[in-house]
Amino acid sequence: MPILSFEDVSKDYLTDGQPVHALKGLSLNVKRGEFVALVGRSGCGKSTLLNLAGAMDFPTTGKVLLDGVSTSSLKDNGLTQLRRERVGFIFQSFQLLHTLTVFENVELPLLLAGKHNPREAARERLAWVELEGLGDRHPHQLSGGQMQRVAVARALIHSPSLLLADEPTGNLDTTTGNVILELLRRLTREQNTATIVATHSLEAASLANTLVRLRDGKIEEITRR
Amino acid sequence: MPRFLLFYRLMVRPLFREPLRTLLTILAIALGVAVVLAIDLASDAATGSFRSSMETLAGENELEVVTSGGVPEYVVGTLATLAYSIRVSPRIEDYAVITDTKKSLPLMGLDLIAEGGAYAQSALQKTAESQTQSASEQVFNRLGDADGIWVGSSVGYRTSDRVELLINDRVRTYTVRGVYPDSNGNESAIVMDLAAAQHALGRYGRVDRILLKVPETPSLGDWQQRLRTVLPAGVEVRLRGTATNENRRMLAAFRWNLRLLSCISLIVGAFLIYNTISVSVVRRRPEIGIARSLGASRGVILSAFLGEAACLGLAGALIGLPLGRLMATGAVRLMAATVESLYVSSRPGIIELNGASVLLALAIGVGVAVASSYSPAREASQVSPVEAMARGRREYDVRVHQARDLWLALVLGLAAAAASRAPAVAGKPLLGYLAAILLVAASALAMPAFVDALTSVSSNLLGKVFGVEAMLASRTLRASLRRTSVLVGALSTAIAMMTAVGIMVGSFRQTVVLWMSDQLPADLYLRPAGFAAADRHPTISSGVAEEVAKLPGVAAVERLRAYEISYEDMPATLASADLNVRRSHRNSDFFSGRPSEQVLAELRDSNAVIVSEPFTYKHHLKAGDSLTLSLGATQASFRIADVYYDYSSERGSILMDRQTMLRFLPDPAPSNVAIYVSPDAPLEIVRAEIEKATAGHRVLLFSNRDLRAEAMRIFDRTFAITYALEAVAIIVAVMGIAGALLALVIDRRRELGLLRFLGAATWQVRKLILMEASLLGLLANLAGLALGFVLSLILIYVVNKQSFGWTIRFHWPVEILFGALAVVYGATVLAGLYPAQVAVRLNPIEVVHED
Ligand SMILES: Nc1ncnc2c1ncn2[C@@H]1O[C@H](COP(=O)(O)OP(=O)(O)OP(=O)(O)O)[C@@H](O)[C@H]1O
Ligand SMILES: [Mg+2]
Numbered sequence A: 001m002p003i004l005s006f007e008d009v010s011k012d013y014l015t016d017g018q019p020v021h022a023l024k025g026l027s028l029n030v031k032r033g034e035f036v037a038l039v040g041r042s043g044c045g046k047s048t049l050l051n052l053a054g055a056m057d058f059p060t061t062g063k064v065l066l067d068g069v070s071t072s073s074l075k076d077n078g079l080t081q082l083r084r085e086r087v088g089f090i091f092q093s094f095q096l097l098h099t100l101t102v103f104e105n106v107e108l109p110l111l112l113a114g115k116h117n118p119r120e121a122a123r124e125r126l127a128w129v130e131l132e133g134l135g136d137r138h139p140h141q142l143s144g145g146q147m148q149r150v151a152v153a154r155a156l157i158h159s160p161s162l163l164l165a166d167e168p169t170g171n172l173d174t175t176t177g178n179v180i181l182e183l184l185r186r187l188t189r190e191q192n193t194a195t196i197v198a199t200h201s202l203e204a205a206s207l208a209n210t211l212v213r214l215r216d217g218k219i220e221e222i223t224r225r
Numbered sequence B: 001m002p003r004f005l006l007f008y009r010l011m012v013r014p015l016f017r018e019p020l021r022t023l024l025t026i027l028a029i030a031l032g033v034a035v036v037l038a039i040d041l042a043s044d045a046a047t048g049s050f051r052s053s054m055e056t057l058a059g060e061n062e063l064e065v066v067t068s069g070g071v072p073e074y075v076v077g078t079l080a081t082l083a084y085s086i087r088v089s090p091r092i093e094d095y096a097v098i099t100d101t102k103k104s105l106p107l108m109g110l111d112l113i114a115e116g117g118a119y120a121q122s123a124l125q126k127t128a129e130s131q132t133q134s135a136s137e138q139v140f141n142r143l144g145d146a147d148g149i150w151v152g153s154s155v156g157y158r159t160s161d162r163v164e165l166l167i168n169d170r171v172r173t174y175t176v177r178g179v180y181p182d183s184n185g186n187e188s189a190i191v192m193d194l195a196a197a198q199h200a201l202g203r204y205g206r207v208d209r210i211l212l213k214v215p216e217t218p219s220l221g222d223w224q225q226r227l228r229t230v231l232p233a234g235v236e237v238r239l240r241g242t243a244t245n246e247n248r249r250m251l252a253a254f255r256w257n258l259r260l261l262s263c264i265s266l267i268v269g270a271f272l273i274y275n276t277i278s279v280s281v282v283r284r285r286p287e288i289g290i291a292r293s294l295g296a297s298r299g300v301i302l303s304a305f306l307g308e309a310a311c312l313g314l315a316g317a318l319i320g321l322p323l324g325r326l327m328a329t330g331a332v333r334l335m336a337a338t339v340e341s342l343y344v345s346s347r348p349g350i351i352e353l354n355g356a357s358v359l360l361a362l363a364i365g366v367g368v369a370v371a372s373s374y375s376p377a378r379e380a381s382q383v384s385p386v387e388a389m390a391r392g393r394r395e396y397d398v399r400v401h402q403a404r405d406l407w408l409a410l411v412l413g414l415a416a417a418a419a420s421r422a423p424a425v426a427g428k429p430l431l432g433y434l435a436a437i438l439l440v441a442a443s444a445l446a447m448p449a450f451v452d453a454l455t456s457v458s459s460n461l462l463g464k465v466f467g468v469e470a471m472l473a474s475r476t477l478r479a480s481l482r483r484t485s486v487l488v489g490a491l492s493t494a495i496a497m498m499t500a501v502g503i504m505v506g507s508f509r510q511t512v513v514l515w516m517s518d519q520l521p522a523d524l525y526l527r528p529a530g531f532a533a534a535d536r537h538p539t540i541s542s543g544v545a546e547e548v549a550k551l552p553g554v555a556a557v558e559r560l561r562a563y564e565i566s567y568e569d570m571p572a573t574l575a576s577a578d579l580n581v582r583r584s585h586r587n588s589d590f591f592s593g594r595p596s597e598q599v600l601a602e603l604r605d606s607n608a609v610i611v612s613e614p615f616t617y618k619h620h621l622k623a624g625d626s627l628t629l630s631l632g633a634t635q636a637s638f639r640i641a642d643v644y645y646d647y648s649s650e651r652g653s654i655l656m657d658r659q660t661m662l663r664f665l666p667d668p669a670p671s672n673v674a675i676y677v678s679p680d681a682p683l684e685i686v687r688a689e690i691e692k693a694t695a696g697h698r699v700l701l702f703s704n705r706d707l708r709a710e711a712m713r714i715f716d717r718t719f720a721i722t723y724a725l726e727a728v729a730i731i732v733a734v735m736g737i738a739g740a741l742l743a744l745v746i747d748r749r750r751e752l753g754l755l756r757f758l759g760a761a762t763w764q765v766r767k768l769i770l771m772e773a774s775l776l777g778l779l780a781n782l783a784g785l786a787l788g789f790v791l792s793l794i795l796i797y798v799v800n801k802q803s804f805g806w807t808i809r810f811h812w813p814v815e816i817l818f819g820a821l822a823v824v825y826g827a828t829v830l831a832g833l834y835p836a837q838v839a840v841r842l843n844p845i846e847v848v849h850e851d
Helices: A046-053 A076-086 A102-112 A119-128 A144-156 A174-191 A202-207 B002-017 B019-048 B074-080 B112-127 B133-139 B194-201 B220-228 B242-262 B264-283 B285-293 B298-342 B355-382 B385-389 B402-421 B430-466 B468-479 B481-519 B544-550 B596-603 B613-619 B658-664 B683-693 B704-747 B749-757 B762-803 B814-831 B833-841 B844-848
Strands: A004-015 A018-030 A035-039 A061-066 A087-090 A162-166 A194-198 A210-215 A218-224 B063-066 B087-098 B103-110 B148-152 B162-167 B170-180 B190-193 B209-213 B236-239 B524-528 B554-567 B570-577 B608-612 B626-631 B634-644 B652-657 B672-677 B699-703
Touching (some): A035 A174, A046 A162, A087 A144, A102 A144, A102 B468, A144 A162, B002 B298, B019 B298, B019 B355, B019 B704, B103 B194, B242 B298, B242 B704, B242 B762, B264 B285, B264 B298, B285 B298, B402 B430, B402 B762, B430 B481, B468 B762, B481 B704, B524 B544, B544 B683, B554 B658, B570 B613, B596 B634, B608 B613, B613 B634, B613 B652, B672 B683, B704 B814, B762 B814, B762 B833, B814 B833
Parallel strands (some): A035 A210, A162 A194, B103 B190, B570 B652, B608 B634
Antiparallel strands (some): A004 A061, A210 A218, B087 B103, B087 B162, B148 B190, B162 B170, B524 B672, B608 B652
């Protein structure tokens, strides 16, 4: 069973009373262990797709199923619960909290979910992203690449089944970006998560098991390798 | 013109984008301005009018002849038969209560036959130009009648109406013989013939005042010299209005303290303006950079932000004006009651919102706003264009010089300690107030270090106890240290003032309660039903006390007589008591600590007195010194045997033995009577007996408990206005917290959105903001309580001592204090509700990618 499925999903936004069709009748299935690269021009709907996948927003029509559960059937609490258990987010601009240490940043999703003693898990995740020993630093004491690795560790802290990354290499130089992509691909395999990366990077596209090309809110082509 | 356009676009328009926050800031200033204005207007109205109707009706006389206990009537003759052409107008002056309306009015006895016509022309024609000569003469016909009275038109009676008047402890019926025009009710009086007034008051052979109109040459000073030689030793001739000036001087400290207290809200408001402008500077860093790189000078940037503050200040002042006028109405009632019970009888005058007060309001509104925004505005002007346009909004508190500020705070604290030890300046506790201000400044400077230390040690603990939201809240507050410090500073200043005044009043109250248990040893107290005030001492007909003393079950009576006198240009109370009756007190009430019997024995039949504590401070006297009193026609010297604690009035008091006083002032009528009931007689039965025996007189009988309750009621009413002032300051601070939290939410929206991505539920976001509010409240309460405690010591031992001269014993009013702190804390958390709602409503997808 796919961990994520889009069934004929459309998403409209209203700007100044005018509807903008961000996604138009899109269907897609993603399985555990699958590394998906989402490519397409700016404004084609990549971020919109990720937000729907991460239960941050509802489709206008159609269904988004996360582990078989339709997001539209849930209230705010249910969505929060779903995110806490199944989804990890990675952002282009890292989005670490500067008031917290690396450890505390990584632990944050577990703490928000009300879990106690998250330090062991955090230590382990930092080892996965090869940042052992930096846990007590503050984000401003890290390089961009390191920050993004902390973000990856944070996204994996609760062992999500779906990892969503919106242009994770957008703020990094090519080499560092490639290291991050490599890391994501490795963790996808090792942790058996489903990972969707929205990207402009050709490197990412070449690493992916599945390449989804979007155009004007529709899937133009899907390439599986 | 383009400048103004730019100013509008860049500075004014953004204010409309966050209308609520702008409104909160404006309202904070408005309240601050309103309170200062209200107290200013109200204290003018409440105390201005003690220039009583007696003065208003005194006409154009320049000099007056007075003495303690009344001027012997023969002096009138002496003056009238002098070889100079002096107009001599003797006066009896007291108060009467119209029994129908319970309204208390000045009662004036004048020699109507001699001066009726002249009086009508001079005093009355002034107030009614239309009045014809013949009509005003008619006003005072049938002058000699013993039951005739003349009343001001505003009292509402017509000629030949019958009016019942309560004078001292007697009610008599009078007939209105005429109505004279008066411009407003505050100047109205009941006029009767001199002889009739003497009869009604039982004041035979004496007049209260003799007004003199002297020829223009030589000077008034020379006339005073000349007249002094013909007057008896104790009788004084002085400029008319001296009493008014004395009263004014006596009230100066009271008004001054109230005025300062009214500035607290303004100080709190200043903190909030500082914060508002600081936030505005941070938010507009990129714009500042752009403007600078487009050629705007530092001066332009500086004036733009000062201009923004001035706009807020002006808007606040404009709202504050009508608000202050409204508040003044409530304040004037409270203040008038206080003035009357502590100082001098007065009726509230009219509240006048004149040009000066409008200007004052505008000046303080704009002034405070501009002054408190100067520092952030200067900071904005120092921003370098390149740095400002660099991406990323830096928190505005990068530049907090914790260590330096802490040292500065220490220096200010030491300066405060030094200032608190200095003596009063010109009778005012100027340095005491300076000490208080220095302490507030020191605490503001130490605030960042305090907040930093406390949040850094507590955040993990908070996280463990109250959840991750508390930990995040604590971290956020610590990360924006300057902003947090300013908020905590504002709220803690308000709390500190509340605490300080609360402790001071609570200590004072406790002191009074203890003092009263010693001061009121008798079982029952009798006093005339006529209206009593700090300077009005209606009497009980002589003989009543003696009747009561003969009743079965009455062990003893003690007669107390009080006179309103002037001692060395200050009003004072001169009292006498039956010292041989006085029971020994449980504790010594005397400075020397000697037992009461010993001190009181010294007074018996000798020229020795005891004086109250405030009296010694006003006149720089101590036990062993001697003072000279004018009593009737004579002048006599008295030795101060000791100083006693007295909290009943701020006027100084002198107490002597009844026998001593009767030697000088033979009027035997007491002002009130303390009655001791035999231990074996049932109180209620004795009470009924006394009521029966005094049936012919309008007297009030109080039990010991009633009297204490009454005293405490007056006490609490006296301080009601201070509580009201505190409450406004707290409201201002809490409004500031709400506005600041709103700004904090807006500035941190990206982070709040991110938390939702990371699995935070909406209630967790709400809890986070409420935790921030709660932490701010907690920090402010801690700092405020500590600062307030120190300030209370200054208030009790320096300010109060120097302005009023009372020894107050320190006391923690625990319940009231912690009750109030809990309310403030609750209000702070409530202030977080709306910002929390705003935080919850943010769309995480939209905000997470914003910079
Ligand atoms: N909140 C919104 N309101 C209105 N329109 C929106 C909103 N969010 C996205 N859109 C519109 O929906 C379309 C898809 O936007 P989306 O952000 O998904 O594109 P994208 O592929 O992520 O682009 P980019 O590569 O630039 O990030 C765009 O036309 C965009 O303008
Ligand atoms: Mg995008």
